[in-house]
Amino acid sequence: MSTDIKSAPIDTTSAAQLAQNGLRFDFVDDTDIEAFGYWFQAMNRGFLEPRASDESIDHRRRAFGSRRLTGVWDDAGADPKTPIATASSWIADLTLPGGRSVPSWAISTITVAPTHRRRGIARNLLESELRTAAALGVPVAILTASEATIYTRFGFAPAAMATNWKIDVQRAKWVGPTPDGRVHLVPAEAVRDEGGFEILERVRLATPGLIYFDGILWDRLFGIKGISDPDQLRVIRYDDAAGTAQGFAVYKVNEDEHAAAVDVRFFVAATDDAYAAMWRFFFEMDLVTSVTASLRPIDEPFQWQVSDARAVRKNHEGDHLWTRILDVKSALEARRYSAPGAFVLHVTDALGLSNGIYLLEISTAGIASVRSIEDPEPYDDNHSLALTISDLSAIYLGGVPVSMLVHAGRIRELSPGSALATDAAFRSEVTPWLSIWF
Ligand SMILES: CC(C)(COP(=O)(O)OP(=O)(O)OC[C@H]1O[C@@H](n2cnc3c(N)ncnc32)[C@H](O)[C@@H]1OP(=O)(O)O)[C@@H](O)C(=O)NCCC(=O)NCCS
Structure with a gap:
């Protein structure tokens, strides 16, 4: 796999199609602050954001420096320097079931001007x-989507879901464990610059769906002066009884005359103790009536750690991380599986990138080998499914059951029992989760 993403040429097929409509598809030179500024403001406008301040542009340019930045220009338009469409991408490690990871093509900042x-x-x-x-x-592309209606046609599917929680902490008394370590209120820098990243990395490597991120995506968790307001955020860290930092959380207090509400902006715990101690901290804050937390996993243990489970509600649950398998063999061989078996997968891909019949063989150790086959007949005794690349991408991280997609009429079971057997193999012990937007 080549990782020199910036020197890969502009796609000639798209460039030719856009040129037919008088549009120019090109790179943005991120060393040119003026060109980057036009691109960034176009992207902000596309997401209905206000203009970014001129002072913040250089910071943002450095933050976007590792990405491949492209745009589309209408040179005959009234504002030819501002692109009418934007895109950016980079390669990020995506964690897979079994503590494995795969390089993934992260796509972001897709906008097209309303005109x-x-x-x-x-x-x-x-x-x-x-x-x-x-x-x-x-082998895989990933994105987070502004709308759930756009990306299935390109072969993407949601593979990790997210939940927004609202907790009535006056009703929900903590009945979970009281760990021996300590929760400390710390300055943001104590986590941002000293050890917080290492905690995040441990959690990332154990959680399918999490991606490697640093730079502006890391810094913004703690607020960035001139871009978002760091003074409104507070940070806690959990150190275990031996003094090792095992988790941290960033939160904001919204107060009105009568009550305070805490919004947990980011929360990672590398151990069950860190998890319990930090949620207990939030459940037991004086003056606080409610706690909200968004972009959380769908299966929080805290539901089972409170006196009144009905005081803990899901405000929203839905798609978050979308995956798109590009290379079936490399993608499926990269992860580990929960049960052995042999599966014939008839995969269709409207974009023609991964059409084919694949034999997936999983050993008792959960290690896969995949090869393309021309004729499935000799493998008639194996489990067999017909599915689109979007459906294969949905089940890839082990969080979306195959049997559900069979019942939904999306995946076709070509031999009886194949859905259950595939579920047993693909199931992930850890629920897939992605903690950020990108
Ligand atoms: C979403 C957006 C990028 C679409 O750009 P566009 O150039 O109008 O899209 P296209 O004309 O290439 O449409 C491609 C396909 O997606 C569909 N589509 C595009 N936007 C859609 C939307 N918001 N909802 C549902 N379908 C959509 C089109 O109907 C078309 O379908 P088809 O090719 O199967 O007929 C643009 O509307 C936009 O900038 N929106 C605001 C920013 C945003 O939400 N970006 C996405 C970030 S994840």
């Missing part, structure tokens, strides 16, 4: 990203 919408510009951007990633040998 140019629904003419196939986003399609050209998306397809070019997928073709470029596939040509570089990156």
